[in-house]
Amino acid sequence: MNSNVRRKIASAFLIFGFFVLWELLCLAFHVSDVVLPRPSQVIYTLIVRFPAMWPHIFQTVYTTLLGFVLGVSIGVVIGVFIGWSKLAYDVAYPMLVGFSSIPKVAVVPIFVLYFGAGTVPAVLTALVMCIFPVVVNVATGLATTEPELEDVMKTLRASRFDILWNVGLPRAMPYFFASLKVAVTLSFVGSVIAETVASNRGIGNLMMIASASFDVPLVYAGLFVLAGLGIALYAIFSLVEARVTGWAHRKTEFAMG
Amino acid sequence: MSTVVKFANPSPADTGSDPEQPQISHADSFVELEDVTVTYGRGKNVVRALDTTTLRVKAGDFVALVGPSGCGKSTILKLVGHLIGASSGYVYVAGREVGAEPVRIGMAFQNPTLLPWLKIRDNVMLPLKIVPPFRGEYRTKRKTEFRDRCDALLKQVGLDGFGDKYPWQLSGGMLQRASLCRALIHDPQLLLLDEPFGALDQFTREELWAIMQELWMTRKPTVLLVTHDLREAGYLANRICVMRARPGQIIDDSQIEFPRPRTMAMTYEPEFVALNQRLRELIVEARGAPAASAIPEATP
Numbered sequence: 001m002n003s004n005v006r007r008k009i010a011s012a013f014l015i016f017g018f019f020v021l022w023e024l025l026c027l028a029f030h031v032s033d034v035v036l037p038r039p040s041q042v043i044y045t046l047i048v049r050f051p052a053m054w055p056h057i058f059q060t061v062y063t064t065l066l067g068f069v070l071g072v073s074i075g076v077v078i079g080v081f082i083g084w085s086k087l088a089y090d091v092a093y094p095m096l097v098g099f100s101s102i103p104k105v106a107v108v109p110i111f112v113l114y115f116g117a118g119t120v121p122a123v124l125t126a127l128v129m130c131i132f133p134v135v136v137n138v139a140t141g142l143a144t145t146e147p148e149l150e151d152v153m154k155t156l157r158a159s160r161f162d163i164l165w166n167v168g169l170p171r172a173m174p175y176f177f178a179s180l181k182v183a184v185t186l187s188f189v190g191s192v193i194a195e196t197v198a199s200n201r202g203i204g205n206l207m208m209i210a211s212a213s214f215d216v217p218l219v220y221a222g223l224f225v226l227a228g229l230g231i232a233l234y235a236i237f238s239l240v241e242a243r244v245t246g247w248a249h250r251k252t253e254f255a256m257g
Numbered sequence: 258m259s260t261v262v263k264f265a266n267p268s269p270a271d272t273g274s275d276p277e278q279p280q281i282s283h284a285d286s287f288v289e290l291e292d293v294t295v296t297y298g299r300g301k302n303v304v305r306a307l308d309t310t311t312l313r314v315k316a317g318d319f320v321a322l323v324g325p326s327g328c329g330k331s332t333i334l335k336l337v338g339h340l341i342g343a344s345s346g347y348v349y350v351a352g353r354e355v356g357a358e359p360v361r362i363g364m365a366f367q368n369p370t371l372l373p374w375l376k377i378r379d380n381v382m383l384p385l386k387i388v389p390p391f392r393g394e395y396r397t398k399r400k401t402e403f404r405d406r407c408d409a410l411l412k413q414v415g416l417d418g419f420g421d422k423y424p425w426q427l428s429g430g431m432l433q434r435a436s437l438c439r440a441l442i443h444d445p446q447l448l449l450l451d452e453p454f455g456a457l458d459q460f461t462r463e464e465l466w467a468i469m470q471e472l473w474m475t476r477k478p479t480v481l482l483v484t485h486d487l488r489e490a491g492y493l494a495n496r497i498c499v500m501r502a503r504p505g506q507i508i509d510d511s512q513i514e515f516p517r518p519r520t521m522a523m524t525y526e527p528e529f530v531a532l533n534q535r536l537r538e539l540i541v542e543a544r545g546a547p548a549a550s551a552i553p554e555a556t557p
Contacts, residue, residue: 154339155338156387158387248374
């Protein structure tokens with residue numbers, strides 16, 4: 001516990017120290033804010049121009065979450081299907097690996113071709129980015145059911161659905177929630193990529209425009225917002241994971257609650 | 258439940274018993290294996306796990322299967338639990354071909370296999386959620402009748418008050434008790450135990466033997482117990498079948514007549530020790546038997 005607190009304090013110091021060092025180095029070497037703005041300038045820009053940035057932030061969060069929700073839903077369905085049936089797993093796996101190894105930036109032009117620039121390609125890119133980790137984790141979770149437990153269920157004449165519902169799905173939950181953390185970060189990346197390539201809204205687009213007009217503090221302000229949003233999304237899903245699947249992390253913090 | 262005598266003639270003559278009428282069987286046996294063989298693999302890699310075995314177990318009997326590893330003890334349990342099929346021969350349970358009619362079966366393994374996300378009580382009640390007569394009533398009765406039933410059973414095995422704990426909060430011996438409760442909660446006609454006490458320390462094991470004996474004496478299910486421990490077999494079983502490996506076969510079948518309830522002290526009496534020694538010699542012989550017996554060793 002004590003060492004835990006010390007570790008947290010050390011991490012906080014590292015983060016804080018990083019920004020202080022950045023600030024001091026920029027001041028010491030008189031770096032122009034067109035090259036590298038100081039953190040204080042970035043935060044100032046962020047505050048002053050927040051009203052103008054807000055619609056872009058909203059757009060990015062909106063496309064990310066929409067793509068994430070759709071992607072996770074599709075991912076769960078596919079994951080349950082291929083985790084449930086050995087045949088489906090063997091048949092579908094090579095194709096899934098193939099799809100997942102396509103760099104996702106490469107699909108943005110295709111989405112733009114069909115749906116035009118704007119919200120739809122961003123949502124779709126976020127969606128395709130987050131499907132794969134969910135599929136793999138859910139399928140793995142289902143496939144790791146202990147054979148003895150399955151024997152117990154079979155001697156009780158449980159149907160395959162009974163086994164899936166009472167054993168398979170709960171067992172897959174920790175894997176599923178672990179994948180959500182990864183998936184939400186990936187769909188965020190997907191939607192920002194799509195915005196930088198083809199959109200007139202969103203933080204990605206804002207940063208492209210700002211960099212075109214050498215408004216470097218604004219570019220960095222966009223980056224800070226992205227970092228903050230990424231951390232927030234990751235943190236939210238970590239919390240959900242810890243709460244829902246505490247049994248899988250037994251004996252550490254949840255013991256003897 | 259167990260059938261009334263329809264046609265009791267356990268002569269080897271009717272081994273082929275009409276596939277058309279599998280329900281006609283030897284009704285005084287609850288479990289019956291008739292010239293059953295089980296082979297795994299095919300072609301050159303074929304492994305004969307069980308070789309023409311015939312075994313009849315009366316309803317309410319307690320039979321222990323002992324023998325060296327790989328002799329097909331667990332294969333017999335799997336056959337009876339309808340987890341695998343026989344390569345040839347017939348398996349009857351409750352007078353019907355196995356799987357033809359729902360028989361309530363409880364099963365416990367060396368590994369307690371409780372579900373980590375459920376409390377002990379919900380783990381124990383899992384069969385009630387699945388098995389037909391209880392299944393339909395589970396939603397309405399799980400907070401009342403079923404819960405009381407579960408708590409009574411937990412109390413009987415010495416887990417009073419542990420219903421609300423999670424599996425990781427319990428020791429290995431306690432988990433195994435809970436696992437026995439799960440195997441018994443739906444009042445099974447048949448109990449299949451695959452080395453359930455194998456992973457426990459000596460004292461916990463002996464405690465659980467006493468509990469097991471009590472559970473069996475109060476409920477009288479038909480029990481098939483697979484074990485490596487000869488004292489365990491002698492203490493618990495009415496009948497001990499010794500098996501040998503490659504090919505798996507029953508080579509000795511003895512009735513154990515010690516009066517019930519048996520005590521731990523009994524296991525150190527001369528007759529008991531003599532029994533143990535005889536069984537031990539049989540197994541040593543079965544293990545040491547040169548591979549010249551019947552089938553040539555089939556290695557990949």
